[in-house]
Amino acid sequence: MKSIRDSVHGDLHLEEFEVRLTDTPEIQRLRRIKQLGFTYLVYPGANHSRFEHSIGTMYLASRLARNLQLDEDTHTLVRSCALLHDAGHGPFSHVSERVLDSSHEELTSKLIKESQLGDILSEKFSVKEVLKVINGEGPLGQIISGELDVDRMDYLLRDSHYTGVAYGVIDVERLIYNMKLDDGILLLQSKGVQAAESMLLARYFMYPSVYQHHTTRIVNSMFRRCLGKLLEKKVINEHEIYRYDDTDIISLARSEEGYIQDIMGRLDTRQLYKRVYSLKFDDIDNPKRIFQMSDLTIQKVEEEIAGDLGVDKDFILVDVPEYPIFHEMSTPVSLNGDTVMLGDISNLVMALKDVRFNHADLCIYLPEEYADSASKLNFIDYLNL
Structure with missing residues (x-):
């Protein structure tokens, strides 16, 4: 023992x-x-x-x-x-x-x-x-x-x-x-x-x-974009992701040039992207449709915003949170001989x-140096909601 x-x-x-x-x-x-x-x-x-x-x-x-x-x-x-x-x-x-x-x-x-x-x-x-x-x-x-x-x-x-x-x-x-x-x-x-x-x-x-x-979501969005690029370049084998640890990914990202290295450097020094837009789900009808946005739709939104700002599309991050599921609601309870x-x-x-949508919101992040220019945009138009 x-x-x-x-x-x-x-x-x-x-x-x-x-x-x-x-x-x-x-x-x-x-x-x-x-x-x-x-x-x-x-x-x-x-x-x-x-x-x-x-x-x-x-x-x-x-x-x-x-x-x-x-x-x-x-x-x-x-x-x-x-x-x-x-x-x-x-x-x-x-x-x-x-x-x-x-x-x-x-x-x-x-x-x-x-x-x-x-x-x-x-x-x-x-x-x-x-x-x-x-x-x-x-x-x-x-x-x-x-x-x-x-x-x-x-x-x-x-x-x-x-x-x-x-x-x-x-x-x-x-x-x-x-x-x-x-x-x-x-x-x-x-x-x-x-x-x-x-x-x-x-x-x-x-x-x-x-x-x-909100800050955790910014960091996670930046890392996911970084990891996605590592997978696209086949620096990492997605089918064996369980063989890598945190340090492996950080080291690989630091050794890459260009965008991947830039993102990892920002995470290392906590120079994080800024939130320039937030759409609260309880402010719109049928918030479930936000969660139904496909990856292609999100990419299109990012490309359109980037085009109007004159920046690379990878600098724009549209973040949709995970759907708030509470499995405990379906917990079977023994009550007076019945199961409810x-x-x-x-x-x-x-x-x-x-009220589970009260805290949920769709956010848009980008580097701080583009925040002033982005403040002039009407982001709801890009989302077509």
Whole structure:
């Protein structure tokens, strides 16, 4: 047995099988992947890694498995799946994912199949079964990737701890204690409803404060454009993005000439682009259509703005945020012998569904030296909304 001291959960204990998984290069790479990407440029303490989150998720999965009274083999399976669930994340975590054709879940499956992780896992389990659990299939999959899963519990606690933003503090004890498996469905008992509401509120407030902080979005947009150029030039193999870490990408970008090097230099020195336009989604009818804008449409808008400003189109960044999905709304709740959805019995959850676009906005960024010229443009005309 091996112990790891975690800053959020305390001492975490790993059995020999789990130590072997943890000590593989594929999992050790996660130590060099920042959990929140470039958010450390906004919150200096946000330097925690995807590795920390993985072992934290394993710990919470273990606690939930114990509460559900799963047998020892199933308990080990759940712990192993939680440990490996983010193995395929690219550099800077979710920041890079929006540039790639494959999700981190798909890349995780590919990595496990092709690496020694699959060989180690096959000593105890079916690799196919492991991948099903990691991808949220079946009753065990709901523990790792469901409406109210341990992955989300850990990242809210951890991100809150390292950024110093208190919104992410949730009642994990009450959530875990009030969950049960019934006919293959992971249910929340009625006594846990308030804790689930609190978790949903935590995510709602963490989005504008951390995950979609306006400066974080500028940085992420700049990096994604930089990464996209590296992929276009085939400096990086997209299909093996899980072999790179944060330092690899930074080094490759610094060694390139021209636009890529310029963007990386701006990130290194925090000479960030400026926001010159913001369109609040709650100011327009049917905000969902913003999220339906295709990449080609966005590129066309960027080209038109660049043409009117007389600058290169790569200097214009139109940023559409991620659609605000709150899976917790669909959490099944056991109430008086029936199974109902959390959103159907909680007025608070229904209210959040209606206000989830309040913090969302489409933004346009460009270098500071063009900001004055851009202030004369009517950006809404370019968007055709």
